[in-house]
Amino acid sequence: MPLVTTTRTGLVDQVIAQMRELVASGEWPLGEKIPPETELVSALGVGRNTVREAVRALSHAGLLEVRQGDGTFVRATSELSGAVSRLCDTELRQVLEVRRALEVESARLAATARTENDVAELEVALRERDAAIDEGDPERVARTDSRLHLLLVEASHNPVLIQLYQGISEAVLSSVATTFDPTVPPERTVSHTELFEAVRDGCPEAAAAEAGGFLDELLAEFDERPGSARSAHSS
Known part of the structure; x- marks a missing residue:
């Protein structure tokens, strides 16, 4: 599933929804590292802060895990x-x-x-x-x-x-x-x-x-x- 450029309304929510779908569909496999921040910024057409906020929200929900110095990894396939x-x-x-x-x-x-x-x-x-x-x-x-x-x-x-x-x-x-x-x-x-x-x-x-x-x-x-x-x- 390719990432698509978002509109300017509800940017964080849109990025979260796309990332969640990439995890749920297996495009981002369990245990694997997701693309780096610079690549996500370019693919989504949003700023670094928007990507960081989306990653932070999904990390809090348990889907992603940020490992300092190593990147961000898929931790689970759903919030539950x-x-x-x-x-x-x-x-x-x-x-x-x-x-x-x-x-x-x-x-x-x-x-x-x-x-x-x-x-x-x-x-x-x-x-x-x-x-x-x-x-x-x-x-x-x-x-x-x-x-x-x-x-x-x-x-x-x-x-x-x-x-x-x-x-x-x-x-x-x-x-x-x-x-x-x-x-x-x-x-x-x-x-x-x-x-x-x-x-x-x-x-x-x-x-x-x-x-x-x-x-x-x-x-x-x-x-x-x-x-x-x-x-x-x-x-």
């Missing part, structure tokens, strides 16, 4: 996910707790609401996740595992639940990347086969139990880490 990821940057346990709350109910609903197309997409996503684990590629594992869980939530066909989960997508991706250990043999990594089968076979209670079970394991592992609040309390 930006706010959530900003709150959860160092709060892995809280992210896992929220994931558990949303994913357990999503699995329960998906077991009765899923369509044949949902099942087919889930099966492909599961194979891709397992292949990534076999390869021991942390980045690919994080991406494929997160996609599998998003598809499970989407199979619930509950639009409110789906929107809430999409809002924490960056936090989910981060939590998967943080908890995956490439030194653990693939056969000892948490399997989602039983979860998929419970959803496919229409077993809501089994699906909910599977969805909650692996997250309970992650929470227990987190609490046993040296330095965690619960570990310190128990000692």
